Amino acid sequence: MMNLESIPIQAFLIISSSLFCIGIWGLLNSRNAVRVLMSIELMLNAVNINLMAFSSYVDNNLIQGQVFTIFVITVAAAEAAVGLAILLSLYRNRVTVDMESFNLLKW
């Protein structure tokens, strides 16, 4: 085994990249609207891991990345609340959560 002093930053970056791509795949391929919201949360978490890794390895004295992560968590909470409220009112009008039937804004 390699003689390491700490976990390399690349390991965190690869985890975050994989999580982001899984999130994009879920966003593009889900038919259930709740699963689309979950995929968005996965992508936000991937971005947070990235910010935290850079904050710890590149900027370990000022840790501005951690402050950014706090703000991202705040915005994600607001996004989840509004997204689920939109989903509920859509469900009330259309009685489905199938993404393919939400074509109100289509020409």
Added chain:
Amino acid sequence: MSIAITTQIICFTVLSSVVIIGALGVVLLESIVYSAFLLGGVFMSVAGLYLLLNASFVAAAQVLVYVGAVNVLIIFAIMLVNKKEDLKPVNAIKSRRIISTSICLTLLSLLIRVDLTQVWNLSNPQDSIGEESTIRIGEHLFSDYLLPFEVASVLLLMAMIGAIVLARRDVMSKDISTGLPVDQELIEKTSEPLLTNKN
């Protein structure tokens, strides 16, 4: 971080495999309820990764906000809209799936290539403030990030009011046209859905 490097590597391996396998389960599993609970596991493991990065405050915030609020909200949404429905077949779903999978794999390989080839300008581990990060975050929030901090509170208020307005049911005590008191049972009855026939 005062833990031995071997312990750190073991923790990192376990947490990252839980993150990746859990995320795959979230997007691939048939049952949406399993997906929601796996999402909670993914959030907890991400909090563990934050602990490995010396960020105890952000890890606690992650557990409180994501597991405690967002995940519970998602489970509530599943309970409110959980109806077995047969999805209508959509044309060209197979080619769409192939195209999106190849796009995701291409993006993943690109990102991993950048991660591995880029030489990062790492700072000296001796400068690390380590466990005092909570104090430093507090200093940031009340000095150079004060304006975003206050704007975030306004954003949360707007999101709360917006969510209430969007999700409420219009409950009236009197019928508008007749003036008679409304039979409260009617509120829970299924109304004629708008626009369902227009596909």
